[in-house]
Amino acid sequence: MSFSLSRRGFLATSAGFIALHPFSANAASNQAHLRIMETTDLHVHVFPYDYYGDRPVDTVGLARTASLIKEIRDEATNALLIDNGDFLQGNPMGDYIAYERGMKEGDTHPVIQAMNTLGFDASTLGNHEFNYGLDFLMKSLAGADFPVVSANVALERGSDPTKDKTLIPPYVILDHTVTDGDGADHAIKVGLIGFVPPQIMTWDRRHLEGKVQARDIVETAKAYIPQMKEQGADIIVVLSHSGIGSADATDGMENAAVPLAALDGVDAILTGHSHLVFPSPNYADFAGADVDAGTLMGTPATMGGFWGSHMGLIDLLVEKDGNEWRVVSATSEARPISRRNEDRSVEALVESDDEVLASVQAEHDETLAYVRRAVGKTDAPLHSYFALVADDPSVQIVSIAQLWYIEQMLKGTEHEGLPILSAAAPFKAGGRGGPEYYTDVPEGDVAIKNVADLYLYPNTARAVRVTGQQVKDWLERSAGMFNQVEPGAQDVVLLNPDFPSYNFDVIDGVTYQIDLSQPSKYDPKGELLDAEASRIVNLAYDGAPLDLAAEFIIATNNYRAGGGGNFPGATPETTVFEGPDTNRDIIVRYIVEKGTISPRADNNWSFAEMDGTTVLFDTGPAAKAYVDQVGLTMEEAGEGPDGFARFRISL
Missing domain, CATH: 3.90.780.10 (5'-Nucleotidase, C-terminal domain)
Incomplete structure (x- = not known):
């Protein structure tokens, strides 16, 4: 789809005019709209297919989420697409690749291939990334056309988290371009840092013991965020493969998203791990969570369900003051790919993206043969x-x-x-x-x-x-x-x-x-x-x-x-x-x-x-x-x- 900026509040595309988000439509000359899209807990669900039931379904699949992603890219002038972990394991396609086909040097894992096709900007690790061992994980990550970060898993621990030799880079600072209200382009540095529950050392002890160590999430974040600021990050987004739990930080906590969101320097937080949706009524009574505002401790946050069921979305209106950018307004939501009607039927809200389907068609067919034996x-x-x-x-x-x-x-x-x-x-x-x-x-x-x-x-x-x-x-x-x-x-x-x-x-x-x-x-x-x-x-x-x-x-x-x-x-x-x-x-x-x-x-x-x-x-x-x-x-x-x-x- 080709497009160009048109009259105020609309984007001219080959398919007609698309209404812009208010942040894009109303941004001043020193303001820009930055849109952050999230997938989380995909668990290898690329096709909208239930391999266990051996039937198509309308409620899952990155191929369907891809249609939402492309729509949202059209609605805003600046957007980043980020995955929040647990992409490598969780359905028979993942097991087929791990146990039957294997990963040789130079191979690309099908879920990584789908993510490359869709143009992800970054990802972090979830706890299930470790289920098949470190060798399989590292061979899989090698095929990614995007950076993957995780700050609290170390090959060797140092005197503090910033001195650790981490398994993969703890964070990345992306050089991004945003377009302000007058149509002028500006450089902005977006820092992304990732975290995984330290419980991986228990859950995958056989793969990890003696090879890596996991630090407390909040302790690690406190150490790295000032370093990211020193290295020029204008905006910091936390990729927390950790759910929304207690507002009080405790050592080694599994679901640390709320105390993470409270840290100075965090501008937005992506959550996951719990297979739930934020903002939603699920979290109405949680301390520090404001479902109506879509915030955790006042910080914009989202959790995009699981298996591609939703796409999390945070919209930031950022303003340049001198040489610094700051967030002046934000909204959060989670957009579903399907809905359940009153008669219990499930209705797909979007169709699958053909390009994403094609990228893993061969592995999908092989998985079907694998599960039907x-x-x-x-x-x-x-x-x-x-x-x-x-x-x-x-x-x-x-x-x-x-x-x-x-x-x-x-x-x-x-x-x-x-x-x-x-x-x-x-x-x-x-x-x-x-x-x-x-x-x-x-x-x-x-x-x-x-x-x-x-x-x-x-x-x-x-x-x-x-x-x-x-x-x-x-x-x-x-x-x-x-x-x-x-x-x-x-x-x-x-x-x-x-x-x-x-x-x-x-x-x-x-x-x-x-x-x-x-x-x-x-x-x-x-x-x-x-x-x-x-x-x-x-x-x-x-x-x-x-x-x-x-x-x-x-x-x-x-x-x-x-x-x-x-x-x-x-x-x-x-x-x-x-x-x-x-x-x-x-x-x-x-x-x-x-x-x-x-x-x-x-x-x-x-x-x-x-x-x-x-x-x-x-x-x-x-x-x-x-x-x-x-x-x-x-x-x-x-x-x-x-x-x-x-x-x-x-x-």
Whole structure:
């Protein structure tokens, strides 16, 4: 599309006149409009395609976000496009490249190719960039036509953050040109600095331990921002792959966007990691967040959803005073690529950009072939619609495969002979992913795409050695998923919305019940709330009450064993086996060996009975086909919010 400046307030293009943003239309001779566009948490979603469901979708994909980006570039005279991390891992295309095709020197990763095609100006690293190891990461970054920055990951630590030898450059200062209200061009230096949660040292310990170190985000920012100013940055934009959490800075905090935004010298902040949208009502009650103004601690901020669902946008009106630029006004928003209508249908708001699609077409086709390979059969459906309220076949098969693997791995070791349990959680159980975000594998062939659907992340197998008390506390931690319910209460909302499904571990090998009338022992982050609380009742092993002093092995994954989720007993110190195999590969091997699997839940856990008490549970509408198979006293209770179906459970 060709364009030229026309009468005040409009841009003349080959497609007609486009209304300019007020900052562009009304800028004075010493003022300019600087537009900052953000993508975040793309997780390799270039095509608008659900590889797990093997179907096109309208709610994801950088190719669709690209259309928004091009529209916005047309609306303003000056714009920067920045990615906020977690682009390299997160769907089968990412796994196909990492595990099957590989990255040789000189190769370009498909998501990088798409970003190059779209003309990104810069990016930072997210925590998932480290999932495939440092060698894979660095080979992938080598193909980027744009700078990638991250300030708090160091190969060698110095006396302060500015003396560190960082893995990649901590920041970049872009020489940019802005056009003022009179049409004159001016040079402006835009400093971009990136941060990743220091928890990467736990989450990807196997890849990072002994190779890099991670610093506290806020501490690192305080050190570097004055240096960026000294080196000539007129405007500083923070690329925070860190969510919006507490306004009070604490050492090593994961979600540090609010205290970051409060630092002197920060002119705008891009956030991510949480897979949410800012500004939006999600953050209406957060200290330091002004949803109406689109600011954190008075600093313009945005978070553009996930998987390309939104494009974050910050508009700055900058003014030159002598030799200095300053922000005099700002607006923030997040533009979606789709919307859900009242009839639950999803409507695409933009079409995919053909150029971006073409840039990864070959890898898309290869990924489809990769995920469609059959590895065995199942004689019962595998679904996760009721995984949060009853023992579930999709979680059961993961537990069985983990148990099968760890039993083999511990033979001949000092741990052989200890009872082995297996902990697994549902990854796709609705929540922020929406009413279609569930595992649903029909009876029949099981393909790689189905295994990826059962186990969403490329975690590797681990085993921890724990006491019976730690087994109980592990389950108490999981039981924080549920709100407390008074006996006799009617239609209490069952699930705590702040508790992610991937932290709802079910432990196979023991039997137990969850007493919802009792308070939770732990909060959603795993912090102790009430040391005397006890929701786990009738806990038994091999038909007898569980011995709290006995020792057990729990089969799990590297995320959990590394401390992810803050589960009692799940630490690097209790880890006795670190497998070279991914949990996903283990499931494939198990299915291949068995040929046909029978993944029926064994109902080793349930809710304790509460006469005359009912709770409400929201799940995907497709769950209605499986209600009779769950073993709960349950009935439909109308529509839930945001396209979910609601069920009433009698306890």
